[in-house]
Amino acid sequence: MLLYSKAFGIRIEIVLTIMLILIIILGVLLIMTFKKLLYMNRKYYTIMSGKKGMDLEEIVFTRFKEMDKVKAMAKRVSKEHKEAKAHVDSCYSKIGLKKYDAFNDMAGELSFSLAILNNNYSGVVINAMHTKEGCFTYAKEIIKGESFITLSEEEKEALKKAMTTEDEIALLTTPVDDDIYDI
Structure with missing residues (x-):
């Protein structure tokens, strides 16, 4: 028994078959997307868990603190350099x-x-x-x-x-x- 759409003159079996194929393709694409999402989640948790139990946020904040210490040390060394240069300039050379x-x-x-x-x-x-x-x-x-x-x-x-x-x-x-x- 063949069914026709009276409005368009198209057989419904063909329309349903095309829709089924499209649903299967979309299902495959959905599965691939979920696999990619799981892969990205694993990578994300690996990065965020970090080494030795430190997550990425802790590592970044630690590095910023270290950079602040290095800046302070550089300023101190610069000041000492100026003092040493002033001393050397006054020495007989x-x-x-x-x-x-x-x-x-x-x-x-x-x-x-x-x-x-x-x-x-x-x-x-x-x-x-x-x-x-x-x-x-x-x-x-x-x-x-x-x-x-x-x-x-x-x-x-x-x-x-x-x-x-x-x-x-x-x-x-x-x-x-x-x-x-x-x-």
């Missing part, structure tokens, strides 16, 4: 020496001028002149590379040598951008 004969009758260049400066070119020039009677020593203060007392040629040369000296300490105290720690 540039030296210039000029040996000479103070008098024509003495040989061996026993007299000398010694300039000792810090990184700001401040310090002292020491001049020692040896004679047959003894040794006379003079010191002249240097402030920012200049002396308020007239310098001899030997003292000027020693000062120039000290000011052109590049030592390891001066090379190690390059400026650091401290703003990188202001996060």
Whole structure:
């Protein structure tokens, strides 16, 4: 017995067969979707349960606390670096020496001028002149590379040598951008 739809002229068996096939296809797709959902749920619980009983949220918060500690430590190290640099800048690290004969009758260049400066070119020039009677020593203060007392040629040369000296300490105290720690 064949049934026809009077309105459309279509056989109902064909319509029901097509609908059954579509229901089977949708059922298969639904089963595949549930399998994928179960797989994703297992992955989710694995991630959230984490290692050693810590879930992902605890791990993230722990890492944020550690990052805060590292930032605080970086700021402290930056402050200590500034203090150390200020100390190094005030230490004597540039030296210039000029040996000479103070008098024509003495040989061996026993007299000398010694300039000792810090990184700001401040310090002292020491001049020692040896004679047959003894040794006379003079010191002249240097402030920012200049002396308020007239310098001899030997003292000027020693000062120039000290000011052109590049030592390891001066090379190690390059400026650091401290703003990188202001996060």
